[in-house]
Amino acid sequence: xITRTEWALAAGLAVIAAGIGLAALRLNPYxxxxxxxxxxxxxxxTAWNILxxxxxxxxxxxxxxxxxxxxxxxxxIRWVKAPLPVLILAGxxxxxxxxxxxxxxxxxxxxxxxxxxxxxxxxxxxxxMINWEYVGGSRGISVIRPSGPPFGNxxxxxxxxxxxxxxxxxLVARFIERSWIGRGLAALRDNEEAAECMGVPTLKLKLFAxxxxxxxxxxAGAPFPYYVTFVEPNSAFAxxxxxxxxxxxxxxxxxxxxxxxxxxxxxxxxxxxxxVTISSELNLLIVxxxxxxxxxxxxxxxxxxxxxxxxx
Amino acid sequence: MAAALLEVDGVVKRFGGFTALNNVxxxxxxxxxxxxxxxxGSGKTTLINCxxxxxxxxxxxxxxxxxxxxxxxxxxxxxxxxxxxxxIPKPFRSMTVLENLGIPLEYAGHxxxxxxxxxxxxxxxxxxxEAKAHLRPAGLTQIEMRKLELARAMAARPKLLISDEAMAGxxxxxxxxILTILFRLNAQGITIIMIEHIMRAVMRFSERxxxxxxGERIAEGTPEEIVRNPAVEKAYLGE
Numbered sequence: 215x216i217t218r219t220e221w222a223l224a225a226g227l228a229v230i231a232a233g234i235g236l237a238a239l240r241l242n243p244y245x246x247x248x249x250x251x252x253x254x255x256x257x258x259x260t261a262w263n264i265l266x267x268x269x270x271x272x273x274x275x276x277x278x279x280x281x282x283x284x285x286x287x288x289x290x291i292r293w294v295k296a297p298l299p300v301l302i303l304a305g306x307x308x309x310x311x312x313x314x315x316x317x318x319x320x321x322x323x324x325x326x327x328x329x330x331x332x333x334x335x336x337x338x339x340x341x342x343m344i345n346w347e348y349v350g351g352s353r354g355i356s357v358i359r360p361s362g363p364p365f366g367n368x369x370x371x372x373x374x375x376x377x378x379x380x381x382x383x384x385l386v387a388r389f390i391e392r393s394w395i396g397r398g399l400a401a402l403r404d405n406e407e408a409a410e411c412m413g414v415p416t417l418k419l420k421l422f423a424x425x426x427x428x429x430x431x432x433x434a435g436a437p438f439p440y441y442v443t444f445v446e447p448n449s450a451f452a453x454x455x456x457x458x459x460x461x462x463x464x465x466x467x468x469x470x471x472x473x474x475x476x477x478x479x480x481x482x483x484x485x486x487x488x489x490v491t492i493s494s495e496l497n498l499l500i501v502x503x504x505x506x507x508x509x510x511x512x513x514x515x516x517x518x519x520x521x522x523x524x525x526x
Numbered sequence: 527m528a529a530a531l532l533e534v535d536g537v538v539k540r541f542g543g544f545t546a547l548n549n550v551x552x553x554x555x556x557x558x559x560x561x562x563x564x565x566x567g568s569g570k571t572t573l574i575n576c577x578x579x580x581x582x583x584x585x586x587x588x589x590x591x592x593x594x595x596x597x598x599x600x601x602x603x604x605x606x607x608x609x610x611x612x613x614i615p616k617p618f619r620s621m622t623v624l625e626n627l628g629i630p631l632e633y634a635g636h637x638x639x640x641x642x643x644x645x646x647x648x649x650x651x652x653x654x655x656e657a658k659a660h661l662r663p664a665g666l667t668q669i670e671m672r673k674l675e676l677a678r679a680m681a682a683r684p685k686l687l688i689s690d691e692a693m694a695g696x697x698x699x700x701x702x703x704i705l706t707i708l709f710r711l712n713a714q715g716i717t718i719i720m721i722e723h724i725m726r727a728v729m730r731f732s733e734r735x736x737x738x739x740x741g742e743r744i745a746e747g748t749p750e751e752i753v754r755n756p757a758v759e760k761a762y763l764g765e
Contacts, residue, residue, distance in 0.1 A: 394632055401618050401629045408616035411578055413604040413634025413682055469620065 222388055226381040233377030237365045244490075246373040250441060252482040253376040254434050258455060259462035259474035260383040261430030266460065267468030268396055269423045270403030271320060275332030276459035278339045279428050281450040282309040283435025288349045288445050291357055298360075298375065298437065305436030306429040313428020317421035324406070333456070340451040354446025357439040372437050379437075383430045388471040390426070399423055400469075431459075457498060458482070461505045467517025476516055531556040531717050532577065532608075532686055537586035539572055539741075546572045548741045549586070554686070559712050560719045561732030561749070565761055568738040570721045571613060574688050578610045579603045591685060604634045609684035611675035613691040613721075617663035623650065623674055624659040630682035646681060653677045653707055669700045676707060687711060688719045693727055701727050729753070737761065 237246070258276065266272050283305030290296040290304055316332060323331050344352045363371040390396045401409035402416045410416045439445045458481065466477025481501060488496045512519045532554040539547040547569045554560045564570050575581040577588060579600035588596045595603050609630070618626050624646050631642035650656045653673050658666060666674060672692050679687055689708060693701045705727055712718050722728045728735065729749040737745040737752060739761040745752060752758055 397625075397629060398633060400620060404618035404620050405616045407580060408612065408618065408678075409629065410600040411580065411604055411610055411612075412630040412678060413601045414629060415599075415601045415633075417599070 219389075222385060226385050229381050230374075230378050233374050237370045237374045240365070240367075240370070243367065243369065246367075246370045248486040248490075250369065250373045250376050251486060252479060253373070253380045254438075255458055255462060255478040255482040256380040256475055257376070257383045257430060257434040258459050259466070259478040260380075260387045260471065261427050261434065262459035263463040263468055263471075263474040264387055264390060264430070265423045265427040267463050267473070268391065268399040268403065269420060271324075271420070271423070272329045272460065273316075273332045273427070274329045274456050274460070275316070275334075275336040276431060277451040277453065277455045278332070278336035279309040279312060279431035280435035280438070280455050281336075281339065281343065281447075282312055283432030284438040284445055284450045285343055285349050286432070287436045287439045288355060288357065291439060292348065292355070298440070301439075302375075302379070302433055302436040306433040309432020309435070310425045310429035312432075313424040313426070314421060316428075317424035320420045320424070321417065336451060336456070340447050343447045343450070350445060352447060354444055356444050359440050359443060368440060372441050375437055379433055383433070384471055384475060386426065386430065387474075390423075391471050395419060395422060454498060457501055461501045463515070465504060465508050465515055467515030469514075470517055473515055473517045480516075529556055530554065531558075531591055532719075533587075533589040534573070534577065535587045535589075537573070537576055537588065538584045539569075539576055539581060540584050546741050547576070547583075550738070550741070550743050551586075552736050552743070552746075554717060554719060556717060557712070557715060558717055559708075559731055559733045560717070561728040561735035562719055562721045562738065563723075563725075563728055563735060563752075564738035567740075568761075569741040570738055571690060572741075573738065574610060574690055574719075574721060577603075578608055578688065601633070604630070604682050604684075607683075607685035608688070609634070609679040609682040609686070610688040611672070611679045611690055611692055613694070615663075615671040615675050617666075617671065617674055617678075619663050622660050622662055623655060623666070623677075626663070626674060626678050627681040630678055634682035642681075649677050649680050652710070653680070654703075669696055669703065672696065672704060673707070676704070680711065684716060686717045686719065688721070690721050691723065692720075693722060693724050705731060 262273060262276055286305040286308045287301040290301055316335065319331050320328060343349065349355060359368045365371050398414045398419045401412065401414050402419060406416055462477035462481050463474040465481060466475065467473030481504065484500055485497045488500055508515060530553040534550060534552045537547055537550045550573060562570050572581065576583050579598060583596060587594060590606055590608060593606060595606065618629060624643065627646035627649060628642050631645055647656065647659065650659055653676060655670060655673050655677055658670060663671065663674060676692060693704050701724060708718055708731060720728060720731055732749055735747065735749055735752045736743055737758050744757050744761060745755045
């Protein structure tokens with residue numbers, strides 16, 4: 215008897231294998247370059263949704279977590295030339311600590327006030343990085359990729375790494391959603407006071423959600439320095455991350471793990487196509503228009519639409 | 527004489543300069559049907575919030591089943607056996623009625639790990655909501671919503687059930703319906719505190735009643751003693 219969890223793990227491994235297979239094909243390098251961004255957004259949207267979708271706490275500070283991952287990597291590369299797995303783990307842990315910190319904010323701040331605080335956090339951290347010379351300050355810093363990567367090209371290698379990270383993020387989100395933790399988060403999203411009075415340890419669950427969400431956002435940011443080879447505050451803390459992290463789950467549907475995946479793949483692919491065919495500035499315009507459209511027409515995202523068509 | 531299940535001793539709760547509860551003491555015995563009444567704004571719901579843990583008291587102590595719960599967060603108190611319904615129903619809107627019950631069953635009713643669905647279905651049958659098990663709260667009527675509040679509180683497997691105005695706005699037949707449920711729960715050994723404005727219901731239900739007025743306890747006694755008490759009449763009707 216194969217359980218659904220075993221199926222999910224098998225599917226995850228199949229996706230990773232497919233990623234490696236694609237890498238071995240050595241297609242047009244641009245495909246891997248764009249694919250990396252799409253996969254990175256799968257991680258970001260999935261991570262955001264653990265807090266924003268499951269627990270209902272809207273985080274506008276995604277760039278802060280992503281940049282924490284990226285700058286932790288920059289620091290470790292400059293300091294000890296740490297290998298990529300160490301960068302990813304360390305980037306995740308630093309961002310997880312930051313997540314734990316904003317988790318305590320939920321004690322006093324709810325709704326919009328929490329969101330504003332997370333936005334402020336991103337601004338504060340960006341200012342810190344601008345003034346920290348060791349990691350490049352406002353001028354930024356160049357990063358030299360390690361030589362002799364697998365598949366002969368570092369971006370292709372990073373594409374496979376990001377495939378694995380996306381699988382990891384989705385499996386974690388799926389596990390949380392289907393466990394007692396996910397049910398408790400849904401209860402506190404619906405009504406925090408009632409959840410608390412029904413025995414749900416809301417603070418503990420919120421801290422768990424902010425920490426795991428932070429960890430995965432940091433993980434998404436850690437390979438970033440090797441991907442772009444030049445890190446500066448404006449690109450690491452880009453507003454795009456905040457907007458996309460929120461828009462992708464909203465478009466896909468926030469109540470299930472598959473929603474952010476659908477949203478990220480659709481929206482990030484559209485953005486990549488627009489960047490090549492029309493203009494790189496059109497990205498955010500697309501997000502804006504699509505988001506407004508969805509909020510009006512399908513507030514529960516594509517998943518909600520599918521459910522409505524199937525008649526509940 | 528049964529031992530006290532809930533002891534609220536000298537509780538003071540202030541909001542800024544306003545004293546919502548001033549040195550309130552109530553003891554509720556194991557298995558008792560206890561009524562808490564008072565005019566609007568007298569502090570009934572504040573007192574319940576202090577007992578359930580949504581508010582922290584400024585002074586005084588609250589003991590439940592021999593444990594000092596004064597500083598415990600609400601979810602710990604629920605796990606110890608204090609459950610409440612809300613005056614304004616607060617259902618989990620994204621979940622079905624059955625799933626609503628799953629939360630307390632899993633988190634407070636010690637059903638974690640095994641299937642709580644059968645247990646939830648039993649509670650719904652007892653309360654008379656089994657036909658609505660797979661609806662979302664948005665599809666419920668007022669009385670069904672109140673019943674869901676009670677059912678969800680029951681799913682926490684409480685020793686003490688606090689019913690905060692479960693009958694406000696209901697028709698006379700519906701009030702009887704809720705009363706029957708509460709009597710039945712009490713017969714199963716659950717201590718019940720009823721907060722209610724519908725005098726007919728409180729007087730019929732309670733063995734003992736405490737009256738609050740402007741944050742102070744002004745009277746205590748059997749329903750017969752309370753109706754004859756001049757201080758209570760004054761609090762409700764003025765001089």
